[in-house]
Amino acid sequence: MAAQIEFKKVSKIYVRGGEKLIVLDAMDFSVASGEFIALMGPSGSGKSTILNLAGGLDVPDQGEVHVAGTRVDALRGSALAAWRSRHVGFVFQSFNLVPVLTALENVMLPLNLQPLSKAQRRQQAEYALEIVGLQDRMHHRPRQLSGGQEQRVAIARALATDPDILLADEPTGDLDRASADAVMELMRRLNEEMKKTILMVTHDLAAAGKAGKTMRLDKGVLVEALREAAVR
Secondary structure: OEEEEEEEEEEEEEOOOOOOEEEEEEEEEEEOOOOOOEEEEOOOOHHHHHHHHOOOOOOOOEEEEOOEEEHHHHHHHHHHHHEEEEEEEEOOOOOOOOOOOHHHHHHHHHHHHOOOEEEEEEEHHHHHHHOOOHHHHHOOOOHHHHHHHHHHHHHHHOOOOOOOOEEEEEOOOOOOOOHHHHHHHHHHHHHOOOOOOOOEEEEHHHHHOOOOEEEEEOEEEEEEEEOOOOOO
């Protein structure tokens, strides 16, 4: 199966207080089309850096990052923004919803970057909210929603442009267990039924259990595959 995400000898180094911190060390890493991979490991091991590189939010110091058939680290400016809008949806721990906008308006935001009419943007946003089961909450603002509902709105926003890939950074980190389980069941369905490729960072073993594969990072190196899920 073709790789949707491929890192070729990728290194990322930060300098703090005059000291070099090697976050990723000549990493080779790939995610096949349609895979759902959970990345686990201690804080500072490089998990979120991998997501940022895959989404074009950061660039490697060495190596190449290929995503959805494009060398992402070579893109800049409007070309990068256009690529990201077509191919990648982000889901964050803190939801990042605009509090003064309704759920529908929040989901419509990324569609403003696409050549669509207002009616088309609304139609796609409504469909995304329907996918996550919140069509009856589309006119509610974030403060009128539960944490689990806010995260589902955030997932709908990530889905609105129909991206190939979802990048999720601790999507259950701010949720209670019941809400976290509901969100992860939704992520599992998006992977299995809509064939979305998902790369997720998590510290939550129960969340990782919904992924098809769990991998572990330690000191910037991919050191082990914890398990391959046969049944979820």
